[in-house]
Amino acid sequence: MGACQPPRSIDEILARHPPERSSLVMVLQDVQAAYGYLPVDVMERVADVLGVARTHVYAVATFYRVLSLEPRGRHLLRVCMGTACHVRAAQRILEAAERRLGVGDGGTTPDREFTLQTVGCVGACAIGPVVQLDETAHGHMTVPGVAALIEGAGAAEGEP
Amino acid sequence: VTDHLASPSDLERARARAQARRAARRARVTVCGGTGCQAAGCREVAETVRREVARRSLEASVDVVVTGCHGFCEQGPIVVVRPSNVFYPRVTPARVADIVERTVVRGEPVEGLLFRDPVSKKRIAREDDIPFYSRQRRLVFAHNGTIDPESLDDYLAVGGYGALAKALFEMTPEQVIEQVDRSGLRGRGGAGFPTGRKWASCRAAPGPIRYVICNADEGDPGAFMDRSLLEGNPHAVLEGMLIGARAIGSTQGWVYVRHEYPLAVRNLGIALEQARAAGLLGERILGSDLSFDVRVSRGGGAFVCGESTALMASLEGRTGEPRAKYVHTVEHGLWDRPSNLNNVETWANVPLIVERGADFYASIGTQGSKGTKIFSLVGKIHNTGLVEVPMGTTLRDVVFGIGGGIPKKKRFKAVQTGGPSGGCLPEKLLELPVDFDRLTEAGSMMGSGGMIVMDEDTCMVDVARYFVRFLADESCGKCVPCREGLRTVLAVLERITRGRGRADDIDLLEQVGAWMTQASLCALGGSAANPVSSTIRYFRDEYDAHIRDRRCPAGVCKDLVTYGIDPERCNGCGLCVPVCADGLIRGERKKLHTLEAERCVKCGACYAVCNRGAILRG
Numbered sequence: 001m002g003a004c005q006p007p008r009s010i011d012e013i014l015a016r017h018p019p020e021r022s023s024l025v026m027v028l029q030d031v032q033a034a035y036g037y038l039p040v041d042v043m044e045r046v047a048d049v050l051g052v053a054r055t056h057v058y059a060v061a062t063f064y065r066v067l068s069l070e071p072r073g074r075h076l077l078r079v080c081m082g083t084a085c086h087v088r089a090a091q092r093i094l095e096a097a098e099r100r101l102g103v104g105d106g107g108t109t110p111d112r113e114f115t116l117q118t119v120g121c122v123g124a125c126a127i128g129p130v131v132q133l134d135e136t137a138h139g140h141m142t143v144p145g146v147a148a149l150i151e152g153a154g155a156a157e158g159e160p
Numbered sequence: 161v162t163d164h165l166a167s168p169s170d171l172e173r174a175r176a177r178a179q180a181r182r183a184a185r186r187a188r189v190t191v192c193g194g195t196g197c198q199a200a201g202c203r204e205v206a207e208t209v210r211r212e213v214a215r216r217s218l219e220a221s222v223d224v225v226v227t228g229c230h231g232f233c234e235q236g237p238i239v240v241v242r243p244s245n246v247f248y249p250r251v252t253p254a255r256v257a258d259i260v261e262r263t264v265v266r267g268e269p270v271e272g273l274l275f276r277d278p279v280s281k282k283r284i285a286r287e288d289d290i291p292f293y294s295r296q297r298r299l300v301f302a303h304n305g306t307i308d309p310e311s312l313d314d315y316l317a318v319g320g321y322g323a324l325a326k327a328l329f330e331m332t333p334e335q336v337i338e339q340v341d342r343s344g345l346r347g348r349g350g351a352g353f354p355t356g357r358k359w360a361s362c363r364a365a366p367g368p369i370r371y372v373i374c375n376a377d378e379g380d381p382g383a384f385m386d387r388s389l390l391e392g393n394p395h396a397v398l399e400g401m402l403i404g405a406r407a408i409g410s411t412q413g414w415v416y417v418r419h420e421y422p423l424a425v426r427n428l429g430i431a432l433e434q435a436r437a438a439g440l441l442g443e444r445i446l447g448s449d450l451s452f453d454v455r456v457s458r459g460g461g462a463f464v465c466g467e468s469t470a471l472m473a474s475l476e477g478r479t480g481e482p483r484a485k486y487v488h489t490v491e492h493g494l495w496d497r498p499s500n501l502n503n504v505e506t507w508a509n510v511p512l513i514v515e516r517g518a519d520f521y522a523s524i525g526t527q528g529s530k531g532t533k534i535f536s537l538v539g540k541i542h543n544t545g546l547v548e549v550p551m552g553t554t555l556r557d558v559v560f561g562i563g564g565g566i567p568k569k570k571r572f573k574a575v576q577t578g579g580p581s582g583g584c585l586p587e588k589l590l591e592l593p594v595d596f597d598r599l600t601e602a603g604s605m606m607g608s609g610g611m612i613v614m615d616e617d618t619c620m621v622d623v624a625r626y627f628v629r630f631l632a633d634e635s636c637g638k639c640v641p642c643r644e645g646l647r648t649v650l651a652v653l654e655r656i657t658r659g660r661g662r663a664d665d666i667d668l669l670e671q672v673g674a675w676m677t678q679a680s681l682c683a684l685g686g687s688a689a690n691p692v693s694s695t696i697r698y699f700r701d702e703y704d705a706h707i708r709d710r711r712c713p714a715g716v717c718k719d720l721v722t723y724g725i726d727p728e729r730c731n732g733c734g735l736c737v738p739v740c741a742d743g744l745i746r747g748e749r750k751k752l753h754t755l756e757a758e759r760c761v762k763c764g765a766c767y768a769v770c771n772r773g774a775i776l777r778g
Contacts, residue, residue, distance in 0.1 A: 024477035025460050029419060052477070063479040063636075064460025066419055082381030083576060083612045084538035086626050092764045099741065099761075120463055120630065121381035122420055124195040125536055125610075126233030126544035135422065139199040143765035144739050 009034075010042050014049050021052050024060055028067050037071045073108045073115040075153050077101075078132040079146075082121030085128035093129050094118060096143040100150050113154060164439045167447040168325040171316075174438075178313040186221045187264050188242045189213070190305060194229025194388060195423070196545070197236035201252075202226070205237045208253040212260040222264055225314075228392010228427075230305035231546040232292055235275065240287055242306065247287040249275045278542065278564060292543050295562045297524070299532050300508050301548045304392040309427045312434040315395040321440060323511035327403045328448040331514075336407040337363065340510065342518035344530030349375055349466070349503030350579065350607045351683065352529075352596040355510075358500060362490040363408045365498035370410040372401050372452075373494065373501040375471060376417035376424065379463040380579030381630065382610035385534040385546055386504035390417065390424035393508070394431035398454065400507030402445070403514055405452040408500050413454040416471050419461060428456060463580075463634035467682050468493075468501045470636065481638045482682035503608065505534060525551035529595035533609055537563050540570065540615040549594075556590040559613055570615040574698070578607030580627045580634075581687035583694030584620060603694040605687065619716035620699040621706050625653040627691035635684060642685025645676035649692060657717040661707035666696060715777040718762045722778070725755050729774035736766035736775065 013030045017023035027046055031038055038061050047054045061067050079094045098104055101114050108115045124130045127139025131146055133153055138145075165171050182188075191197075191206040203226075210224050230238050235249035239256075241263045248259055248270075255273055262270050274283040275290055284290050298304075307314035315321070327336050341356025362370060374397060378386040390397060401413050417425055432454055435441040443451045457475055464470045465480040472494045474480040493499025509531060513521045522530050529551040535558060538544050542564035549558060559565070559575055566572050574584040577594075583604030585592065592598055596606050614623065632646040649672050652665050673689030680686045696703060705711045712720040725745075732750040737743075744760055747753030755766070755775075767775040 021477040022475060025474060026458060029458055029460065050477075056478075059479050060460075060477070064462050066461040081630070083580070083610065083626070084382045084536075084544075086381075087539045087612060087614050087618050087623070089764060089768070095761070095763060096741070096765075119420065119461075120379060120634070121383075122195075123378065123384035123387045123418075124199060125382050125384055125538040125612075126546075127196045127199055127236075128538065130199075137195060137199045139196065142739075142768065143741070143763050147741065 010045055014046070019049055019051070021050055024050055024052060024057065025064065028057075028061060028064075032067050037068045070108070071112065073112050075114050076117065076132075076134055077114055077150065077153075078117045078119045078122065080122045080124070080128065080130040080132065081118045082123075082125055082128065082130075084125035085121075085130055088129045090129040092143055093131060093141050093146050096146050097131070097150065100147045114150065164437070165446055166439060168329055171321060171325055171446060174313075175316045175319075175322075178317040181313070182223075182317050184221075185223050188223040188225060188306075189260075189264060190225050190227045190230075190240045190242060192228075192230040192236060192238040192305065193226040194233065194236070194391065195384070196229070196233030197238060200236040200250075202237035204253050205239065205251050205256060208256040209239065209260065212257050213264070216260070216265065218264070225308045227307060228304045228309050229388035229546060231301065231388075231548075232290075232543065233545040234543050240305065245287040246285050247275055247290060248273050292545070292547075292562055292564070295557070296548050297532055297550050298548045299512055299524075300389070300396075300505065301534060301546070303396070304388065307393065309392050309394060310430050312395065312431075312438060315393070319515070320395055320511075321399055323514040324399050324402050324406075324440070325446060327406050327514050328446060328450060333363065333407045333409065336403060336514065339518045340407070340513055343513045343521035344518075344525070344528075345506065345509055345513060345521065346529060346596060347502055348505035348509070348533070348608065350380075350605070352606055355502060355506060358490060358502070359404065359407050361488070362498050362500040365491040367498050369412070369497050370408055371494045371497060371499040372405045372408060372410045372413040373471070373475075373499055374401055374413070374415040374507055375466065375468065375501055375503040376415055376421075376428075377459045377466045377471060378418060378421075378504070378608060379466040379634075380608045380610050382538055382576075382612045383536045383579065383608045385536055385609055387418075387421050387424050388546055389504050389508050389534075390421070391427050394424075394428045395435070396508045396511060397428075397504055398431055398435060398441075400502075400510035401454065402440070402450070402452060403510050404500060404502070404507065406450050408498075410500070411451050411453075413452060414475055414494070415454060415456045416459055416465070416475060417456060419458040425456065425458060432456070462636075463630075464636045464682075464684055467684060469682070471501065472499060479636070481636045482684070484681060505608075526593060526595045526598075528597045533594070533606070535594075535609045535611045537611050537613070539576075539612040540566055540618070541613040542567050551595045552593040554590065555585065555592050555594060558594065558611065559590070563613065566613065566615050570617065572613070573616055573618055574614045574620065576604075576612040576614065576623070576691075577610065578605035578687075578690070579610055580630045581605070581684065581690050582607050582610070583690045584614070584623060584698060585694070586698040603697055604690065617714055617716070619657075619712055619714035620695045620702045621653065621657055621712075622714075622716045624692045624695045625650070625657055628653055628688070631684065631688045635688075639679075639681035639685060641676050641679035642681065642688065645672050645680075645685065646688055648672050649676075649689075653692070656703065656706050657712070658719045659706065659710040659717075661703075663707065665707060666700075666703055669696065721762060722757055723755060723760050723762060723767065724757060724776040725753055726774045726776050727752050729772050731772060731774070733772070735769050735771070739765040739769050741765070
């Protein structure tokens with residue numbers, strides 16, 4: 001995320017933060033970014049190094065929306081459900097994405113290509129309805145538009 | 161690169177150098193790099209501007225700067241050529257060469273590419289003459305569209321850190337607090353608590369360590385001013401925090417910023433590094449006795465963490481659950497130490513107050529709400545974007561004067577203010593002056609400044625359901641009134657929008673709403689009844705239509721709506737045929753089309769593309 005490359009191993013992640021409880025949320029975020037989810041053995045390691053109970057790590061891991069205990073797809077498709085998007089029919093965009101991918105909010109396609117998620121607001125309200133494919137926001141989204149976006153991302157992946 | 165600044169005179173020398181460098185340039189091309197413009201392709205535009213400038217060997221005399229958000233997101237990508245401020249909307253890479261050749265080199269506007277006023281139909285050359293900008297008063301946002309957020313020099317050139325020097329060397333901490341108090345500044349994050357009073361309490365709280373915290377967990381859907389400030393002018397927020405640290409007596413600051421805002425995280429990180437290198441963070445800042453540094457924490461995507469006690473719990477590495485309010489965070493906050501939390505926009509106001517004085521600041525606004533406020537004007541409105549106006553400006557001036565009214569000749573229905581637990585205000589309240597107290601009286605609130613405009617196609621019962629579902633999802637579950645109250649209210653609203661509402665449902669909604677308001681632990685539950693009570697108060701007829709007549713007048717609630725084709729209006733253009741994912745619309749070209757209603761999933765795609773109004777929904 002941001003200017004720096006996500007680190008690759010759990011030791012690398014832990015080395016970047018002070019070994020104290022206040023680092024927990026940040027460490028888990030970095031793990032999420034590096035692995036795509038929070039593997040159980042990694043969470044146990046984090047608990048030991050930061051000196052917090054495993055139940056505490058589990059509580060935090062299940063509280064914050066950005067953290068996931070299940071592996072996520074290669075692409076993260078986030079449909080913004082903010083108010084500005086809602087009044088511009090974001091619900092229809094979400095339903096179109098659900099129909100196209102065959103999964104609901106939070107679901108991952110069986111081929112692990114896509115995870116579909118709703119998000120409270122991505123802060124791009126002026127160009128709503130907004131869909132965020134990985135790091136890129138796409139504004140003024142339409143029902144055919146979101147299908148084309150999914151098609152395009154899937155196709156790009158299929159290239160040799 | 162700025163040198164280490166060891167004294168106020170070092171700062172002034174660095175500023176003079178930065179200003180001289182800027183003055184030596186003949187032009188500065190600013191390309192808006194806000195999120196809206198990025199989605200519209202501004203990066204390619206900026207690259208093309210750089211290439212065209214280089215092709216003419218003008219790099220030494222022309223700055224090309226990607227700035228923070230200019231606010232007029234509707235018109236992105238935006239390019240402004242300064243100092244003449246010639247404004248170009250919706251710029252594509254193909255048009256850049258013309259702009260560089262004629263405006264930058266020859267100093268004349270490219271008539272055909274200028275902004276065209278939708279009302280007068282006239283072309284307007286200068287940014288400051290466009291009604292969207294000329295009707296605003298940009299103080300906090302003054303530099304957002306002109307400076308490079310990655311350049312400390314740019315911030316110094318527009319007077320940056322002058323207020324800090326003043327607070328450090330010309331004022332006592334008490335005087336700083338007195339100025340902030342007398343300015344009338346109230347917190348911009350939602351509650352509107354007087355900032356000076358908060359600072360004074362924190363300073364007076366016993367204990368050797370105090371924290372200064374910036375809440376950048378902007379969670380209100382529909383609001384993005386904090387994002388734009390952090391992305392576009394991070395040093396201003398930092399300067400506000402430094403002044404706060406001086407006033408309160410703090411050595412450690414925190415910024416808690418949403419992980420959904422990667423550019424804000426990045427630009428803030430750059431600003432912190434620059435400030436450390438320049439001696440504006442660290443030990444003995446500018447040679448004074450203030451030592452202060454700032455750490456950044458990324459939020460985990462939980463709305464409730466915008467609440468101050470939940471935010472502090474999250475900073476401590478715990479789940480973000482609020483606690484009871486009788487224990488004040490100014491005394492027992494982060495790690496049980498005195499902590500002063502303000503949001504991004506509040507911090508960005510502070511340098512302005514110290515620089516120009518409390519009297520200047522207090523001369524703007526209304527009796528109880530001073531200064532300007534940034535609103536994000538979005539939804540069913542022409543000129544979407546960020547606008548900064550004096551407190552007390554009427555809703556009508558904002559929505560119609562600056563926002564340009566409702567597109568597609570639709571009728572205005574409501575404007576929603578205050579975030580998810582705000583309220584919906586109807587047409588008859590358009591003359592309402594917008595400030596903290598008037599909005600609360602009207603059953604809504606200021607919140608962080610979202611203004612979502614709704615037109616006749618918006619169903620107010622659906623809007624209430626939407627907000628309640630959001631709040632029910634985000635309720636942390638710690639206290640029963642919020643957790644169970646929201647669940648009950650949501651169930652009732654869902655059955656109403658499905659056409660299964662009961663005659664006494666409105667009474668039930670009001671009763672449960674009152675309990676939530678009285679008994680919830682934090683403001684999330686305490687204000688959660690607002691979206692329901694305000695829509696019942698002003699749009700009772702829509703509730704009645706759903707409950708009594710099983711009808712959704714706006715055509716939004718799917719279970720109460722069917723789609724069809726109006727034989728009078730359909731001209732067989734065929735636009736709707738390809739957008740139907742199930743291929744349910746058929747017909748020969750230029751002849752009446754038909755829609756197979758039995759299999760229709762009511763996605764609304766055909767309704768959205770038909771420009772003859774021939775798709776019936778009701």
